Amino acid sequence: MLMFVLRRLGASLLLVLGTTIVAFLLTSVLPGDALTARLGERAAANAELVAKLRAELGLDRPIWEQFFIYLGGLVRGDLGLSLQSNRPVTEDLAQFGPASAELALMATVIALVVGGGLGIVAALRNNTWIDNVLRAFSLGGVSVPLFWFALVATSIFSTTLRWFPSSGRLDAGVAAPPHVTGFFTIDALLAGDLPLFGQAFEHLILPALVLSAPMVGLLMRFTRASVLDVVGQEYVRAAEAKGLAPRTVVFGHVLRGALVPVITIVGTAFASLLAGTVLVEQIFAWPGIGSYAYRSATTLDLSAIVGVTIFVALVYIVVNFVTDVLYGAIDPRIRRA
Amino acid sequence: MTATAPNPVDELDRRRRFRMRRVRLPRAWRRPLAVIGLVVVAFWVLVVIFGPLIAPYDPIAQDSARYLPPSAEHLFGTDGVGRDVFSRVVSGARISLPVAVGLVALSLAIGSTVGAIAGYAGGVVDGVLMRIVDLFFSFPAIVLAMAVSAALGPSLLNAVAAIVVVSWPAYARVTRSLVLGLRDANYIQASRLLGASAGRALLRDIAPNVIGPILVVATLELGNAILLLSGLSFLGLGAVPPTPEWGAMVADGARAFYNYWVALFPGLAIFSVVLAFNFIGDALRDALDPRTERAVGNVEV
Numbered sequence: 001m002l003m004f005v006l007r008r009l010g011a012s013l014l015l016v017l018g019t020t021i022v023a024f025l026l027t028s029v030l031p032g033d034a035l036t037a038r039l040g041e042r043a044a045a046n047a048e049l050v051a052k053l054r055a056e057l058g059l060d061r062p063i064w065e066q067f068f069i070y071l072g073g074l075v076r077g078d079l080g081l082s083l084q085s086n087r088p089v090t091e092d093l094a095q096f097g098p099a100s101a102e103l104a105l106m107a108t109v110i111a112l113v114v115g116g117g118l119g120i121v122a123a124l125r126n127n128t129w130i131d132n133v134l135r136a137f138s139l140g141g142v143s144v145p146l147f148w149f150a151l152v153a154t155s156i157f158s159t160t161l162r163w164f165p166s167s168g169r170l171d172a173g174v175a176a177p178p179h180v181t182g183f184f185t186i187d188a189l190l191a192g193d194l195p196l197f198g199q200a201f202e203h204l205i206l207p208a209l210v211l212s213a214p215m216v217g218l219l220m221r222f223t224r225a226s227v228l229d230v231v232g233q234e235y236v237r238a239a240e241a242k243g244l245a246p247r248t249v250v251f252g253h254v255l256r257g258a259l260v261p262v263i264t265i266v267g268t269a270f271a272s273l274l275a276g277t278v279l280v281e282q283i284f285a286w287p288g289i290g291s292y293a294y295r296s297a298t299t300l301d302l303s304a305i306v307g308v309t310i311f312v313a314l315v316y317i318v319v320n321f322v323t324d325v326l327y328g329a330i331d332p333r334i335r336r337a
Numbered sequence: 338m339t340a341t342a343p344n345p346v347d348e349l350d351r352r353r354r355f356r357m358r359r360v361r362l363p364r365a366w367r368r369p370l371a372v373i374g375l376v377v378v379a380f381w382v383l384v385v386i387f388g389p390l391i392a393p394y395d396p397i398a399q400d401s402a403r404y405l406p407p408s409a410e411h412l413f414g415t416d417g418v419g420r421d422v423f424s425r426v427v428s429g430a431r432i433s434l435p436v437a438v439g440l441v442a443l444s445l446a447i448g449s450t451v452g453a454i455a456g457y458a459g460g461v462v463d464g465v466l467m468r469i470v471d472l473f474f475s476f477p478a479i480v481l482a483m484a485v486s487a488a489l490g491p492s493l494l495n496a497v498a499a500i501v502v503v504s505w506p507a508y509a510r511v512t513r514s515l516v517l518g519l520r521d522a523n524y525i526q527a528s529r530l531l532g533a534s535a536g537r538a539l540l541r542d543i544a545p546n547v548i549g550p551i552l553v554v555a556t557l558e559l560g561n562a563i564l565l566l567s568g569l570s571f572l573g574l575g576a577v578p579p580t581p582e583w584g585a586m587v588a589d590g591a592r593a594f595y596n597y598w599v600a601l602f603p604g605l606a607i608f609s610v611v612l613a614f615n616f617i618g619d620a621l622r623d624a625l626d627p628r629t630e631r632a633v634g635n636v637e638v
Contacts, residue, residue, distance in 0.1 A: 018468070022472055132370060135619070139370070143608060145571075148604030148607065149604075151587065151591055155597060159594065159595075278479050278480065278568075283591065293483060294483070297572075298574075300488065312476075316475050
């Protein structure tokens with residue numbers, strides 16, 4: 001088991017180094033000129049000013065030297081300065097990260113409950129009209145354009161029905177709870193402020209529901225296939241044949257075996273969530289990594305773009321590492337593969 | 338206690354009856370979603386072909402009043418600068434669909450070439466190529482695409498380039514595993530013994546046997562490509578105004594909250610096309626995937 005964990009860890013570290021190189025190269029090689037973006041057209045025409053800024057940012061050195069300087073910084077937890085906020089990128093990420101994490105985790109919980117539950121139902125009603133309707137539903141989840149779905153959801157549930165607020169993490173002018181985790185819902189609970197918790201939750205639920213759509217679809221499909229796989233196995237037939245009630249067979253035997261592989265898909269699905277946050281946060285004015293990434297991309301804030309890309313890739317790699325190890329711990333066959 | 342114990346085989350049959358209904362359904366209706374998908378795609382293909390004949394107005398002419406609600410004259414209403422939304426949705430199909438098909442074809446060509454080389458060569462070549470593929474997989478597609486199209490400047494072509502960068506690895510993975518499975522098959526070895534080059538073996542002997550599953554991936558990726566493309570355009574990083582691109586049109590509508598029709602119809606267009614491709618791709622995947630077939634088969638024994 002230890003060897004397995006070490007091997008996975010080694011592979012993950014290599015991947016992190018690789019992503020850093022690619023993200024760095026991509027943004028350095030591409031022709032977009034961050035200096036013009038920062039200085040504005042007039043100042044960019046001033047050669048002296050440009051040279052001074054280039055030296056200040058280290059842009060006058062050869063690319064490989066820039067990369068090693070960057071890598072050295074990365075190891076120390078320094079991702080450079082963000083051009084738009086004039087703060088260290090790590091500070092920006094620390095500020096916006098928890099907002100996105102709260103949103104993504106809430107969406108994951110929704111997806112696990114809804115997607116997992118409906119996937120089980122679809123498998124148990126395999127090849128009936130219920131299965132077909134659920135399949136259409138799950139494909140709908142992965143097919144819906146999130147930015148449009150978010151708009152439709154806000155215009156129905158916020159503008160028309162007024163059930164949920166349409167933007168932000170709290171009502172305008174309300175102070176955030178004291179910072180502990182950065183998750184407003186949890187921080188409000190920790191501060192013992194129930195009304196504030198309610199408000200944070202109200203703000204969270206609609207964007208999380210929208211964001212969970214593709215993951216619901218993925219998890220439904222995967223759970224269904226996994227349950228069907230197990231239903232066909234000998235031990236389930238044995239349980240049925242010895243006369244156990246169908247309910248006992250489903251809950252005691254089928255689900256036990258079927259839900260373990262579902263863990264593996266959660267990692268992959270989580271990555272699709274992070275991509276979705278860019279679009280969803282945009283519409284709900286959610287101050288997270290997605291909005292930050294969008295602002296960085298449109299202002300050509302290169303260190304922020306590289307920072308976000310590495311950060312998100314890192315989250316993806318870590319999540320996958322954890323699910324791999326979990327799966328290996330549960331299923332010994334995976335360790336040997 | 339019941340008087341007579343049921344025969345255990347009958348009992349199993351009784352419990353399983355709900356899973357056996359499939360057998361009695363006519364073949365096509367076993368996959369109603371695939372039928373729906375095909376009809377919708379056929380519909381959109383017709384719209385692409387006959388677009389200019391269907392659209393009643395010039396999609397970029399600003400010659401009506403602003404924000405007219407849907408009516409007989411303007412089926413989907415007009416947008417913020419007085420353009421006919423229906424005509425724009427129709428001509429949007431002529432952008433989104435051909436571009437998505439071209440984009441997928443390009444990614445498929447790059448990805449399956451890399452995958453085929455990795456799978457056939459094996460060893461170090463395989464290791465290096467697949468680590469590169471892993472690398473691209475761990476990037477969040479839309480963030481990378483945002484970075485690329487932001488750096489290159491917003492244009493439809495740059496958005497396409499950005500999406501190709503993030504979507505080719507999927508084909509590489511599938512192709513590699515398929516080629517790997519066939520590489521040591523007897524008929525390939527026979528062809529090699531007869532003096533076939535690696536290129537010939539790959540193109541003439543292996544390709545016909547792997548193209549099916551790759552096309553399934555492509556069908557599913559068509560939907561993804563359309564979603565990513567419209568997403569980038571929505572963010573202002575893809576098609577530039579006044580191009581009638583669906584994602585950009587939704588963005589126009591997002592600014593006009595109370596005039597729901599501006600965003601609703603182009604969004605529905607995206608949704609219906611992507612859903613249709615996924616309906617078809619899903620049915621194809623099931624038909625080709627031995628795992629799901631086996632599961633279904635076992636249940637019916």
